[in-house]
Amino acid sequence: MTEQHNSPIKSFFQLFTRPFVLIANFTRHFLLLLVFMLILWFFIGGTRVTLKDNTALVIAPKGFIVDQYSGDPRSQAIDNIQGRDIPETRLRDILKAIKMAATDEQISALVINPDYMWGAGMANLREIERAVDDFRASSNKPVIAMATNLSQGQYYLASLADEVLMDPQGFIFLQGFGSYRNYFKEGLDKLGVDVHLFKVGEYKSAAEPYVRNDMSQEAKEAGLHFMNDLWETYLNGIANRRELSVETLQEIVDQQAQKLIEKNGSVADMALDNGLVDRIMKKSFMHKRIAEVSSFDDDNNLFRGIAFEDYLQTADDSMLDAQNRIAVVVAEGTIMGGEQHPGTIGGASTSALLQQARLDRSVKAVVLRVNSPGGGVYPSEQIRREVDALKVAGKPVVVSMGNVAASGGYWISMTADAIYADQATITGSIGIYGLLMTYPELFKKLGIHTDGIGTTKWVGAFSPDKELDPEFAELIQSNIEYGYEQFISSVAAARGLSVEMVDRIARGRVWTAKQAHDLGLVDHLGGIQDAINDAVERAGLNDNHSVVWVEEQLTLTEQLLVDFMAKAADYIDFSTSPGLINVHQLLQPYQAELNMLLAQQPGQVLTMAHCFCDLKRLP
Template sequence: MSAAGPTGSVAGPASGSPSSAWATMAELGKAVKKGGGRGLALVGAGAVAGSVAMAVARYQAAKVDRSLPSEFVLELPLDRLHVVDAVDTSPLALLRGDTNQVELPKAVAALRRAAADPRCRGVVAYLGGRENLGGLATVQELREAICGFRAAVAAAVTASGRPPARTAAWAASFGEAGGSGMGAFLLASACEGVHMQPSGLLGLSGLESRAFFVRGLLDRIAAEPEFFAREEFKSAANTLTERGFTAAQRENLGALVGDMAEQMLTCMAGGRGVELAALREAVAAGPLLPGPALARRLLDGTAYRDEVQAAFAASEQALKEEKARQGRRHRRRKEDTRMARVPLDRYIRATELQAAAGAWRGHPAGWLAGTPLEPLALALRGRLQDGVAAQRSPVGPLENRLAVAGQPKVAVVTLAGTIVQGPVQPGPQQQGQSIDASKVVGQLATLLEDPDVKAVVLRINSPGGSALASDSIHHEVTRLRAAGKPVVVSMGDVAASGGYYIAAGADRVVAQPGTLTGSIGVIAGKVNVGRTLESVGVNTDAVATAPNADLLSPFSSLRPEQRAQVEAMVDSVYDDFLGKVARGRNRPLSEVRQLAKGRVYTGRQAHELGLVDELGGLDAAVRSAKQLARLPEDAAVVEHPPRRIPFLVQLLRRQAMGGGEGGGEGGAGGASLGRELLGAAASAVVAGSGAGAGMGLGAGAGGVQGMAAALAGALAAGGPQARAAALQASQAVQLLSSGEPQMYSMEAAMLASV
């Protein structure tokens, strides 16, 4: 069967052809005859239920289609929406208020569709805190999408007379309240016009990387950290063992921050049409008030949000259509001539539903469309599962089309979070998302057995984690390659340590220039809190059946022979890491050893050193996968597994979006509530016997996780930078408390937000 065309339809027999109809009816007859009366009843019930579901989906698509006006401005409300690789649907995300999330691949695809949509007359990006934008790689990928929108619209205007569309960016302030404005302004510089509120501040004052060190606190409570790292740049445990940056850590961070800043300044200067030297002077003088920013041509003007919206005026015809469509619900003031505005998340939902419903029209059983027999016919042909997936969620980050059985396709698997072996129980100590290796192994094994999947793209956004879990996923990657299915890795903001371990097994690695990767190294150890408990009158005793039963116990120090055993274990894991990178990258082991040592690189640095094959985003990775698998450019791309967003999360997201321009306040309030609850949990840990004793007891009860929660809660109100650094320190503490060898990059996690 040939690949789908531009509209997402699938080539095959004509929908009304006699041969297709006869084959379908024959299959129906066999099923009814075999099942008898009971089977017929089940078939009838299933057909009715399927038809109702189909009718509802089509009705929703038609309703949303009608809700898109004949001309509109596509709004990117990035002061409200959090850009992520994969939506976090955990209960803790609801607790933190992280319901306003949009997936980066969907945002990029939406901008591509908008460029070809003649109804879209412009794009306006509303920018807020740096936490909403993610890391530098995310900003770069969004920036490329906006530049692509501008180029595609310009070409369409020339070639087909498509109505022109402008791009603009607005922020109340770039970097207010202690946050850096570098990332937001980098994205804004891709737009034709950049505006800021008259009372705002242009926070172009460079980048800073700050870490927290708790060795002094551990000494005060008589806790003893014992860790072993390979090699000197592997610094995840430094937050526990040191009182400040080591020379190696400072050297690595300096190189990373310097290269990231250079990338940002170069793009900003090009986007704003100013000399790089002049921009450096502005950064040295920053933050800037509106007057100096305008004088340096970094802003096009000062305006409030509604004034930027008013710059996109609706035509008289569009205003008349809106009034006729809304009828009695029409409330627009006569003097309000602003063009209709469609938020990004609404546009994504509308266009995906349209594509999913439209995909059915080209199906060989299309002559049954709209009848109760349609779902049954699709089920008998083995295609109902793909059809339902297409109705419920997008079937790919690049194309929204029905991936039917028998059609070659590329599967995209997203791995976002810390790598762990087995599911993580939600709780206040959990920081962010996690990658369950046991689940990922099952997903990749499914793709291995699927004859229609010809290539796999792994989208990795992870600072690493468990060495064991990373190795499990790496093994499945090599199995896919051995079966003749190319694997291409697309790196997000960070794919370091365990994240790079997985990537090293792929055929090809694609990263953004600002991706944080490398950190080829291992760390293991524990924190001994035995003396901490003794200091508050708590003694422990144990009976063991073997000499090393207490090897990972947090209540005893490592004996010399145990230290040697842990050292040997770390060396073994590190040597295995080096060997897999050398084989995967086809490099001599001696070269890999020199590049490793736990050092973190930007994507641009890694590309120059041969650790990354290509600079680009997910689009580039998918193109590469199709080329390696010798698939046509329009081959189907499917998301595996199709993500299901729970109803409660959808409800909260719709309520937040329904708040219009005030929607961002709801998200901020939810996040504030989450931080308050984390702070309350920390207070519970340290209550009673004083901070030191409380932390010690918490650590004794669960490794050092009580201390991790206390650390996060105590610094939750310290501003964006303090909060981010505290959460990363807390994450490192939790990982290292397991005693298992870890492939985790503290530097990459720290710099994941620009």
């Protein structure tokens, strides 16, 4: 064995680099210690919400009221950290805060401020209405609304209060319900685009804008039928609280222009004179009024209040039962194929959430919260099969319909053990259609010609640059009719109705849940809490149970990073440019149409169970 000696050059470099190695090791250990201290600070440090006596809980929704935030949760978290207002408020957070406040002795009043709410479906507004009514009945605490400008949805939310305060420069306008869409046939004809529509049911009008220049008579008839029923629900809700008759309220709506002239153009005076609001006050006086039922804060001449988002941080969920749980899975948005982020229903991703609930031994029953106008046929069927798999596994499934659960939204609901819906829920639209676009005339205009060969007459049948073969069109129509028969047969089997009966009430026709309940398409009229209570009973659980929302989550590493960034953001001013047009708000009315068109793949017919009947887009 020979003894090895370092060369002088090697020894020199070892001696030269040793300090750098020591510095690197020290830096590494220092960073690890710093990370440990930050994690420890996360668990025991940071800003905590403190609640004082005589505090008013403030319900001030921002953006649209939804069942779950839409989009990638990672992007949502970053937006939240940087102080960008997410243009959505979760319904469950509002309901939970109101329920907590009813038994909280430090909360003395409930304040509703709808100024920053962009829109909400009638069913979601009525969920809040039930929560406010329970709060008032169980706590005997006052409910006051303060508002500047009131759109139709904002006014319904404000009207839930015992007292409505309005700014003297405020505005209110009630316009009723309706549906106006753009129709593209003439424009598509000019471009040389041929749209081929295959459908069953004279009321299935979702794709009409691509083949007509106006609304069909059947669509007008069916639309007015359910919208008048919805409008009656709206008027009844306000009339009962404002101690007006429905006839008087309808007269106020019809004669808004004349009544405004009589008050010299003052909307606030017109609203006060007709009993729509209780007091006209500038904001400073509103704060003084609310301080009478709460108190003034310590720093400003404002009432002492806490935003419901902050108030939720005071909740103690440590005593919740972790072994007997009711899982709530949200299906909100257009139904699309594959993996989709929240806000859009993915055939694969939503099925995976239901499967997660099925495999979780602590979950004893599932509530499927559906807020969808439908979408793709196959992804709808994927989700429905997972509902059946839950039932086979011995776990009851109860559906709670939100603002809309129509077409594909009804498809994924129909085989549940029970279906609950608010009387203002829009449902039905049982039917499917196929859409195929070709543009041979456009190619001719451009001087582009198509020619070739094939081994059968079907080669190139889907080619958009060729005219649609009549025999191929018959093939597609036959398949659409088969899909419709499958749909109504499944509804008949699930609902205990004859196929003939389902066909009469289907054919793409839209109903309110109140109408659908009379027709046998819905089991019970009620909200999400009614559905949860039903699931608890079916699972044989007592009061000692908990509710868990199963949805896409951040990983532990991502959550730790986000929480650290959030705490760091307390010391950083992430300012956003004021006055910018919100693109989300501008595009929201057209999102469903864009999603539908983007779903079409080359070489296939866009087969949809979809209904453009969600009235949330109305102000």
